[in-house]
Amino acid sequence: MFGLGFGIIGALTNYFLSIPFYGYFSLYFGQILVLLCLVTRGLNAGIIASVISATALAIKLDDPFLFIVLVSETFVVHMMLRSGKTLLLADAIYWLFIGVPLTLLLLMLTGATSSELLIISGLTLSINGIFGASLAALIYSFLPIKNVYKKYRGKPPKLATVIFSLCMLTVTLPTIIISLIFTWQNTTQKEQDIANTLTRQGEQIMYVVDAFVDSHLATVNTLATAFSKSGFSLPVQTVLDATVFYEYVITDKNNMILFASPNLELATLSQFSYQPSENLLIDKIPELTFQNNKYLYDQSITQHNWTITVLTSPSIVTQVISKNFYILAACLFITFVVFAIIANQLSKRITLPLVNLANHFNDSSASEDMVSEAEISDEMMKVTDKLINSREIMLNFQQHLTLQVQDKTKQLTTLNNQLYNLAQKDGLTNLLNRSGFDDLANTTFRNCVRNHIPLSMVLIDIDDFKLINDTYGHPFGDICIISISKTFNHFCKRTTDLLGRYGGEEFIILLSGGNIEEHHELTKRIHRAVQKTKVNSGDIIVRMTISIGVSSMGSNYGMSFEGLVKSADEQLYKSKRTGKNKISIYAQ
Numbered sequence: 001m002f003g004l005g006f007g008i009i010g011a012l013t014n015y016f017l018s019i020p021f022y023g024y025f026s027l028y029f030g031q032i033l034v035l036l037c038l039v040t041r042g043l044n045a046g047i048i049a050s051v052i053s054a055t056a057l058a059i060k061l062d063d064p065f066l067f068i069v070l071v072s073e074t075f076v077v078h079m080m081l082r083s084g085k086t087l088l089l090a091d092a093i094y095w096l097f098i099g100v101p102l103t104l105l106l107l108m109l110t111g112a113t114s115s116e117l118l119i120i121s122g123l124t125l126s127i128n129g130i131f132g133a134s135l136a137a138l139i140y141s142f143l144p145i146k147n148v149y150k151k152y153r154g155k156p157p158k159l160a161t162v163i164f165s166l167c168m169l170t171v172t173l174p175t176i177i178i179s180l181i182f183t184w185q186n187t188t189q190k191e192q193d194i195a196n197t198l199t200r201q202g203e204q205i206m207y208v209v210d211a212f213v214d215s216h217l218a219t220v221n222t223l224a225t226a227f228s229k230s231g232f233s234l235p236v237q238t239v240l241d242a243t244v245f246y247e248y249v250i251t252d253k254n255n256m257i258l259f260a261s262p263n264l265e266l267a268t269l270s271q272f273s274y275q276p277s278e279n280l281l282i283d284k285i286p287e288l289t290f291q292n293n294k295y296l297y298d299q300s301i302t303q304h305n306w307t308i309t310v311l312t313s314p315s316i317v318t319q320v321i322s323k324n325f326y327i328l329a330a331c332l333f334i335t336f337v338v339f340a341i342i343a344n345q346l347s348k349r350i351t352l353p354l355v356n357l358a359n360h361f362n363d364s365s366a367s368e369d370m371v372s373e374a375e376i377s378d379e380m381m382k383v384t385d386k387l388i389n390s391r392e393i394m395l396n397f398q399q400h401l402t403l404q405v406q407d408k409t410k411q412l413t414t415l416n417n418q419l420y421n422l423a424q425k426d427g428l429t430n431l432l433n434r435s436g437f438d439d440l441a442n443t444t445f446r447n448c449v450r451n452h453i454p455l456s457m458v459l460i461d462i463d464d465f466k467l468i469n470d471t472y473g474h475p476f477g478d479i480c481i482i483s484i485s486k487t488f489n490h491f492c493k494r495t496t497d498l499l500g501r502y503g504g505e506e507f508i509i510l511l512s513g514g515n516i517e518e519h520h521e522l523t524k525r526i527h528r529a530v531q532k533t534k535v536n537s538g539d540i541i542v543r544m545t546i547s548i549g550v551s552s553m554g555s556n557y558g559m560s561f562e563g564l565v566k567s568a569d570e571q572l573y574k575s576k577r578t579g580k581n582k583i584s585i586y587a588q
Contacts, residue, residue, distance in 0.1 A: 002237070003045035006037035007052025014057040015043040027128055027180075028057055028122075034074060035136035039087060039148060043078045050074040065106035066125075071098055073129060081152045086165045087140055088172065091133030095126040095261040120281060123325050127176060134173045167343035168336070175335050183324045188560040190320045191284040194312070198285065198298035201246055202310045206300040209250060213304055247295070247311040251521065259516030264291075272309075282317050426501040429485035430479060441510045444498060445561045448512050448553075456519035458509040460488075460526075463545045463580045465505035476537050480544060481505065483535050491526050516587055523550055527583055545581035547572060552587040559588070 018026040030053040038046030054070035066136065073094050100122040106123075134428035140148075247261040251272045260266035274290035285296045288311075295311040302308065340475035424436030432440065448455045462468075462484065469477040481501075488507060492499045498510040511519040527548055535542045549572025551564055571584040578584075 002041045003037055003048030004052070006033045006041075006045070007049035009048055010034050010053030011056030011397050014053055015060050016132075029132060029135070030054075030057060031073070031129065031132040032136045032139075034070075035077065035087065035133060036090070036139060038074055038078060039136075039140055039144070039152060043075070046074045046078060047071065058489065060151060060164065065103075065109075068106070069125065072102065073099060077133075086137070088130075088137040088165065088169055090132055091136075095129045097188055099129055100126045119369065120321060120325050121327055127180070130172070130182075131176050134169060134176065137165075137169050138173065141166070167346065168340065171335065171339045171343075172496075175332060179328050179332060183328050186324050187282070187321050189315075191282060191317055194296065194317055195285045195298070198246075198296065198310050198312065199300070201248075202308045204299045205248055205250075205308045205310065206302045208305070209306060209308065210302050217289055228232050230366075245467055246314065249309040249311070251307045251309070253305040253307075255307070261311075264311075279314055279318075281321055282314060285317070287314060321489075360580035361363055375526040429482055429501050431485055431489075431507075432498065432500035434500065434502050436581040437498060437502065437508060437510075441498050441500075444496070444510060444512055445564070449557045452557060453512055454514065454516050454519070454554045455510065455564075456516055456523075456550055456554070457564045458511065458519075458523055459502070459549045459565075459568040460507040460509070461547050461576065462505040463547055465544075468542060468544075472537075472542070474538055476535075476540060476542075479537055480542065483533060484530060484544065484546070487533055488526060488527050491522060491529065508568075516554040518550060520550065520585060523585075524582060531581075547575040547580050548583040549573065549575055550583065550585040550587075552585065554587060556588040 010033040012030075013033065014028045014030035018028050031050075034049045034053050035044060037049040050071045050073075051067075054067045057070070058064050058067040073091070076094045076098060077087070077090045080093065081087065085093070103122045103125050130370070247264055248259075249257060249261070249264065249266065249272055250259040251257055255272050257266050257268055257270050257272050259268070266272070272290075274288040277287045277294055279285075279287045279294070279296075282296065285298075287294055288297050289295075294314055296314050296317070297309055297311050299310075300308040315433060396570040424432060424439070426433045445455065447453070458512045463481070465477065465480070468480060485501065485507070488499055490512075492509060494513070496512045500508050502508040509521065509523075527546060530544060530546050533544065535544065549568045549570065551567035553559060553564065567586055569587050574584040575582040
């Protein structure tokens with residue numbers, strides 16, 4: 001819908017609101033709306049608007065190939081906008097490398113092989129395109145970024161690119177407008193001069209012919225005979241401007257040739273046959289065609305109804321137009337190149353201090369360089385000074401913050417270690433709790449099974465511990481648990497031994513490496529050591545015993561970790577059931 005709306009407005013603009021430039025060439029503004037539709041709504045809407053607008057212009061100018069050129073412009077500009085080019089640059093590249101060559105090729109295919117017409121048509125169309133793109137870019141520069149088609153936004157351009165684009169846009173529009181006005185005035189003046197000269201020459205010849213005829217009234221009765229005499233001629237050439245090549249033809253009221261310039265090789269009393277023609281470059285002077293040649297002409301009527309036709313070649317005007325356009329193109333090119341260099345240097349000078357501030361903001365040794373480079377303007381000096389002061393404050397704050405972070409990191413590491421211990425270890429015995437033991441034991445179990453390393457799971461339970469708690473109280477029971485845990489720690493000193501408190505009075509040990517006979521022997525030593533241990537608290541002396549269940553894997557590793565724990569628990573239950581203070585062992 002947006003493409004349709006923009007396209008209809010563009011078509012009406014092309015058809016009714018063009019500005020005559022010279023000859024039959026005009027400035028058309030419909031493409032401005034097409035480009036604005038493209039940059040705000042994307043390719044699909046832009047193509048729709050371009051098709052409608054270009055169709056109207058092609059119909060008005062009776063040039064179907066113009067449709068191809070303008071629709072191609074929309075598509076190529078879209079591709080360049082996607083690649084990050086600015087609108088004005090994208091359109092200028094299109095007309096320079098695609099639009100003008102394509103226009104010249106299509107004109108040659110249509111038979112318009114005049115070099116002046118080819119060159120001027122290509123330049124006119126390209127100026128039309130760049131002028132329209134400049135106006136579109138000017139309007140586009142005032143659009144909020146949210147209104148720009150999202151695929152053209154990309155990342156924000158560099159400040160140097162923005163400054164360069166604005167500078168080029170600033171110089172492009174005035175330069176093109178001034179150049180067009182100059183060319184239009186110069187061309188119009190030249191056409192008017194030639195038209196006036198043709199009229200003046202016709203009038204002078206008319207006066208000469210009238211005077212000649214009046215002075216020979218006595219002989220005009222035999223005019224046909226007199227005209228046929230050899231050597232008879234009118235003194236016309238004496239009044240023609242010697243600086244310009246003119247021809248003339250004098251005809252009677254029946255359009256029969258009475259006199260003609262010798263160079264035209266026209267027979268006296270023959271019919272003067274010519275066809276009015278149209279010159280695309282000249283609109284103030286009429287043109288005719290005869291003998292396959294084109295001439296600019298002016299006609300005057302004598303008092304005897306003779307017609308004086310003064311002829312001259314269109315090249316005296318087209319050469320001036322071509323020359324003006326060569327000068328225009330050269331001046332535009334030189335202006336753009338020179339201004340591009342100046343704008344590029346200006347943008348660098350403006351943005352260099354900002355770039356250096358960004359690159360060396362954290363470098364305390366770069367202050368002097370940044371200050372010297374910022375001397376481009378008073379505002380930049382103030383910004384640089386404030387930023388340097390801000391940087392010093394920031395660096396001091398950063399240094400202070402770094403120290404605080406390091407201190408907090410140490411505290412956090414300590415807290416993490418404490419949290420890990422709380423999460424993984426038993427608070428009373430400082431042994432692994434059930435969760436911590438299962439995590440580490442699972443890893444050890446998988447490694448042993450994968451590498452066929454012998455391992456044994458040992459479950460230990462203090463006999464009659466509930467009676468101890470009930471008789472002597474829970475504080476004494478805690479003392480008993482701590483004492484037994486120390487005994488276990490004394491025997492389980494290898495790095496591969498895992499020891500944990502699995503429940504209230506239940507402990508668990510995972511032994512790996514060596515062979516299962518060594519595991520069983522270690523278990524027996526632990527059992528005997530506990531039997532010999534006395535727990536003293538004031539007048540209370542208690543001896544304790546433990547029941548042990550062992551499940552070992554030495555040749556068959558098909559049991560899971562949970563299965564191994566369950567097997568050791570079954571052996572522990574067996575020791576409890578058969579009298580306590582025993583060791584029950586299962587090995588596979």
